[in-house]
Structure formats: C-alpha cells, structure tokens
Amino acid sequence: QASQEELKAAYRRLCMLYHPDKHRDPELKTQAERLFNLVHQAYEVLSDPQTRAIYDIYGRRGLEMEGWEVVERKRTAAEIREEFERLQREREERRLQQRTNPKGTISVGIDATDLFDRYDEEYEDVPGSSFPQIEINKMHISQSIEAPLTSTDTAILSGNLSTQNGNGGGSINLALRRVTSAKGWGELEFGAGDLHGPLFGMKIFRNLTPRCFITTNCALQFSSRGIRPGLTTVLARNLDKNTMGYLQWRWGIQSAMNTSIVRDTKTSHFTVAMQLGIPHSFMMVSYQHKFQDEDQTRVKGSLKVGFFGTIVEYGAERKISRHSVLGATVSVGVPQGVSLKIKLNRASQTYFFPVHLTDQLLPSAVFYATVGPLVIYFAMHRLVIKPYLRAQKERELEKQRENTASDILQKKQEAEAAVRLMQESVRRIIEAEEARMGLIVVNAWYGKFVNDNSRKNEKVKVIDVTVPLQCLVKDSKLILTEASKAGLPGFYDPCVGEEKSLKVLYQFRGVLHQVMSADNEALRIPKQ
Numbered sequence: 001q002a003s004q005e006e007l008k009a010a011y012r013r014l015c016m017l018y019h020p021d022k023h024r025d026p027e028l029k030t031q032a033e034r035l036f037n038l039v040h041q042a043y044e045v046l047s048d049p050q051t052r053a054i055y056d057i058y059g060r061r062g063l064e065m066e067g068w069e070v071v072e073r074k075r076t077a078a079e080i081r082e083e084f085e086r087l088q089r090e091r092e093e094r095r096l097q098q099r100t101n102p103k104g105t106i107s108v109g110i111d112a113t114d115l116f117d118r119y120d121e122e123y124e125d126v127p128g129s130s131f132p133q134i135e136i137n138k139m140h141i142s143q144s145i146e147a148p149l150t151s152t153d154t155a156i157l158s159g160n161l162s163t164q165n166g167n168g169g170g171s172i173n174l175a176l177r178r179v180t181s182a183k184g185w186g187e188l189e190f191g192a193g194d195l196h197g198p199l200f201g202m203k204i205f206r207n208l209t210p211r212c213f214i215t216t217n218c219a220l221q222f223s224s225r226g227i228r229p230g231l232t233t234v235l236a237r238n239l240d241k242n243t244m245g246y247l248q249w250r251w252g253i254q255s256a257m258n259t260s261i262v263r264d265t266k267t268s269h270f271t272v273a274m275q276l277g278i279p280h281s282f283m284m285v286s287y288q289h290k291f292q293d294e295d296q297t298r299v300k301g302s303l304k305v306g307f308f309g310t311i312v313e314y315g316a317e318r319k320i321s322r323h324s325v326l327g328a329t330v331s332v333g334v335p336q337g338v339s340l341k342i343k344l345n346r347a348s349q350t351y352f353f354p355v356h357l358t359d360q361l362l363p364s365a366v367f368y369a370t371v372g373p374l375v376i377y378f379a380m381h382r383l384v385i386k387p388y389l390r391a392q393k394e395r396e397l398e399k400q401r402e403n404t405a406s407d408i409l410q411k412k413q414e415a416e417a418a419v420r421l422m423q424e425s426v427r428r429i430i431e432a433e434e435a436r437m438g439l440i441v442v443n444a445w446y447g448k449f450v451n452d453n454s455r456k457n458e459k460v461k462v463i464d465v466t467v468p469l470q471c472l473v474k475d476s477k478l479i480l481t482e483a484s485k486a487g488l489p490g491f492y493d494p495c496v497g498e499e500k501s502l503k504v505l506y507q508f509r510g511v512l513h514q515v516m517s518a519d520n521e522a523l524r525i526p527k528q
Contacts, residue, residue: 004047011043014489017425017471018418031417038414053078089151101146107352109138109164113337116358116365138164152179169195183207189219197222211238219252228253254278267292275306282306286313295319300329309334315341318377320385323347328373330366338365340373400497411492415468418490422471429473438476439526442512443505444469446485447494449516461495462503469504476508480523 002010016022018036023029045051045063054062114132144158154177161170171193179185184206191199201219208214214235221228230252239245242265248258256277263270269288275281286302301314310333317327324346331339337359344351358365401408433440447462468490472478485502486493493500500519505512508526517523 002046007043007046011039011047014039017489018421023421028417028420032421035414035418035421101348102143103145103348104143105140105350105352107138107140107354108136110353110355111135111137112355112357113359116338116362117360138162139168153177169193171196171199173199197224212236250277254280256280266290269300271302280306280308282308296325298327309336311336317343320381321389326377328377330369332361332366334361335359338362338369340369342373397497404496408493408496411486415490415492419467422467422490426467426470429470433473433476436476437509439473439478440507441466441470441473441478441504442507445503446491447500448498449501449503461498463492463494465491465502476526478506478523478525480517482520482522484519486519 015036018032018039020029020032020036023032045055051063112132112134114134140160140162142158142160144156147155147157149155156175156177157173158175159170159172162168171191173189173191175187175189177185177187184204186205187203189199189201189203191201193199199219199221201217203215203217205215206213212235214233216234217232219230221230230250232248232250235247237245239261243261243263246258246260246262248256248260250256250258254277256275258273258275258277260271260273267290269286269290271284271286273284275283282304283306284302284304286300288298288300291297291299296319297316298318299314299316302312304311304313311331312333313329313331315327315329317325320326324344327343327345329341329343331341338357338361340355340357342353342355357369430440432438444464444466445462446465449462465488468488469478471490472480472488480488480502484500485491486500502517502519502523503514504517504523504525505514506525507513513526515523515525515527
C-alpha cells in the first residue's frame with residue numbers, strides 16, 4: 001500500500017547507503033555495486049504500475065510465470081490481472097486433468113466376545129479352551145476415484161466389497177457430475193452388483209437462497225422382485241453463522257422423516273436429531289469439544305434412544321502426524337452390549353476397526369474398552385510416534401537446508417556486505433539519536449531462541465542484527481511490517497525451517513527496554 005512518494009524515499013535512502021561511489025575500498029565498492037543493482041531491480045518492478053499490480057497480488061511467481069511473455073506491456077493493470085488469471089485457469093485445468101482424488105475405506109469387524117462372555121463350565125472338556133477365541137466376522141472395502149473431464153464435468157468411479165460370516169457381495173458404480181452454475185449441480189448414477197440388480201439414480205443440488213439449499217436424490221433399483229423406487233430430499237438452512245438446520249424425507253426402502261440441528265464452532269460441535277420411520281425411530285444428542293492445541297484433540301459423547309434400544313457413546317480423536325488422525329470410541333448399548341471402535345484417517349483413506357467385546361453390560365468390558373486404548377496410545381505416542389516424528393522433522397529440515405544451502409550462503413554474504421556498508425550511516429544515526437535522547441539499539445538478535453526447559457537440548461541459532469536495525473531507525477522510531485524479517489537489509493535466515501524471533505534491547509530517553517517479536521509479527525518501537 002506504499003505510495004509512489006514512499007517508494008521513492010525508500011529507494012533514495014537505500015541508494016545513498018549502497019551507492020558504489022560512496023565507498024573507496026575496492027572490496028566494499030564491489031559489494032555495494034551488487035546490492036545497489038538488487039535495489040534498482042526491486043524499484044523497477046514497484047515503480048511500474050503494471051508489474052507492481054502483478055507483484056502485489058501474486059509475488060515473484062507472477063513475474064516469472066510461464067506464458068507471461070505473451071501479455072502486451074501497454075495494457076492496464078486491470079487487463080494484466082485478467083490475463084494473468086486466464087493463464088492461471090489454464091494451468092489449473094491442466095492440473096485438474098491429472099488429479100483423481102482417490103478415497104477409500106477399509107472396515108474390519110472383530111468379534112472378541114469370548115474375552116468376557118465365556119463360561120468356564122462349557123469349556124472344561126474342550127482342548128485349548130484356556131485361550132479366548134478372537135475372530136474377524138465381517139469386512140468391507142470401498143474405493144472411489146474422480147476423473148475431471150472438463151472444468152465443469154467430473155466422472156466418479158466407485159466400488160465396494162462386503163463379507164459377513166462367510167457370505168458377501170459387491171457392487172460397482174459410475175456417476176457423471178456436471179456443475180450447471182454457481183448455484184447448483186446435477187449427477188447421474190449407474191450401478192450394478194451381484195446381490196442387487198442394475199441401479200439408475202439422479203441427484204440434484206441447488207442453492208435456493210444464499211442461506212438455504214436443497215438436495216434431491218431419486219433411484220430405481222432393478223431386481224428379480226421388480227423395480228424398487230426410492231426418493232430422498234434434504235432441505236437445509238443456515239439458522240445463524242454457525243448453525244445449520246436440516247429436514248430430510250426418505251421414501252421407499254426404510255421410509256423415514258428426519259430433522260436435525262447442527263451447531264459447529266471453533267471449539268465445539270453439537271448435534272440434536274429426531275427421526276420417525278420404518279423400522280427405526282430415534283432421538284439423538286451428540287457433543288464434541290475441540291481443543292485448540294497443536295494435535296487438534298477432540299473429545300465427544302452422544303446418546304441415542306429409539307425402538308432399537310439405547311446407545312451411549314464416548315471417545316476422542318487426535319492428530320498423530322501431518323496427514324493422520326487416530327480416534328477411538330466406546331459404545332455401550334442395550335441390548336447391543338459393549339463395543340470399541342478404532343478409526344484411523346490417513347489422508348483420504350479411512351481404516352475402521354469395530355471390536356465387539358460383549359453382548360451384556362459388563363463393567364469390566366467398559367473399563368478395559370476405556371482404559372486399554374488410552375494406555376496403549378500414550379505408550380505408543382511416547383515410545384514410537386514422537387521419536388519417529390522428531391526424526392522425520394529433522395530429516396525434512398536437513399533436506400531443506402541442503403536445498404537452500406547455496407541461496408542461504410549468498411544471502412549471508414549479501415547481509416554481511418550490507419552490514420559493512422551500513423557502518424558509516426549507523427554512526428551518524430546514533431550521533432543524531434544521542435543528541436535528542438532518542439532510540440538507540442543496544443543489542444539485537446534474530447533467529448531461534450530456546451527459553452523452554454523441555455527444549456534445553458536444542459541449540460540456539462541467532463545472528464547479531466544490531467547494526468541493520470539501527471540503520472532502520474528514523475526520527476526515533478523503528479517500524480517493521482508483518483513479514484518475515486529474514487528479508488530485511490542486513491538480515492538472513494540462520495535456521496531454515498525453524499521458528500524464529502527478533503529480540504531487541506534498546507534505549508529510549510535514557511531508559512533501557514527489551515522486546516521480543518515473532519518472525520512475521522509487526523513491530524513498532526518505542527512502545528506507547
């Protein structure tokens with residue numbers, strides 16, 4: 001947002017600092033020429049309204065983008081922006097053609113009722129009866145991929161296989177989706193399976209108002225018993241910024257009417273729902289609390305009451321790596337019994353392991369289902385996950401350092417050269433500030449500081465930036481904007497990929513002050 005006058009003033013100031021004619025030493029003169037040219041290149045970009053329009057919006061990649069050379073230089077900033085966005089859309093479409101967006105689910109049902117429901121008298125004469133029988137009684141696998149045909153048309157291929165107690169089947173579906181406008185889309189679906197006959201379906205989504213939408217899904221299932229039609233309609237409305245209300249009507253197999261209210265905020269997720277239908281009618285309340293920690297921990301609980309009985313569920317989920325979330329839920333129901341459900345989300349793949357523990361309400365089953373996963377998780381987290389993530393982070397940082405080593409070395413040399421060139425200007429600035437009892441930077445460091453005892457084994461990596469900061473002082477004020485300080489004159493990145501801060505010890509009106517600022521945080525001293 002700087003004006004042309006501000007840009008010229010900054011340009012003149014840096015030109016005076018780095019002008020080769022101001023330095024007699026041959027080495028300093030060479031360094032000054034290189035920095036002077038860099039400043040001149042930056043000013044050429046920012047002083048031209050056309051290139052500045054691109055740089056302000058898209059950064060350096062906008063100036064270096066493939067296809068940019070076809071744009072006429074005489075166009076206005078608005079026309080250049082339009083042309084640039086067209087080139088961006090073309091690149092996006094090329095990327096779209098290569099993307100399949102695979103999604104998959106693997107569910108393995110485990111019957112562990114022998115752990116709790118066995119009776120000793122029944123097993124007295126059975127060989128090996130001292131070991132409980134744990135078996136897999138059902139499995140389900142589903143997978144889908146998307147194939148973008150154009151920017152508005154997408155083909156979706158999906159399939160699934162299921163088996164339970166030795167019996168199973170599968171199906172395959174093909175859907176064609178078209179985005180008709182900003183307000184809606186339509187989808188045609190074709191399917192076939194070995195348990196059911198051919199399927200034909202159609203789905204329509206439409207925004208009725210900015211706060212209300214409707215989805216309608218109708219299907220025809222062909223089988224040896226004839227044609228079974230089905231229709232599902234969902235009407236949804238934003239009740240406020242964080243709350244949605246849903247009305248659902250389902251006709252056909254398992255007809256039902258359902259209404260629900262969902263409130264989703266930064267720290268919580270609350271749902272209340274009621275359904276009247278055949279064969280199931282129920283009421284359900286669930287609540288989820290979202291902790292604002294690095295691991296995105298969530299705890300949840302729900303109560304469901306209906307014709308099928310009563311089910312209470314509680315559980316938690318936590319992020320264990322950049323792309324993985326692990327969760328566990330305990331389900332206690334009458335007459336369902338006690339189950340433990342373990343779920344792992346890895347990118348777009350979901351792995352689900354429901355473990356049925358007992359058909360009865362046994363306190364011991366509830367206790368082990370609750371405490372067991374917690375003990376195993378914390379042991380695994382401490383002994384396996386944390387060391388693995390620490391080693392992975394170190395490998396990534398090391399790779400990043402290797403890839404940027406030459407650039408960082410060049411930046412370091414430029415920063416050291418800039419500091420040498422600043423010495424005379426800094427001496428004059430300090431004399432002027434001392435005369436008015438203004439702002440004098442006593443010491444300043446930039447880089448990685450270790451203040452936490454838990455991180456005492458980590459190395460401190462900082463550089464002295466006292467001279468560059470003093471050089472930025474103007475009229476007893478130091479103002480830094482919201483941007484990485486590694487780009488300031490006389491600065492460079494001493495610890496690539498790690499958190500950095502700026503620590504300043506300064507004197508103002510004869511009094512010492514100290515301030516600590518995060519890398520991308522704006523800084524203005526003296527503070528009011």
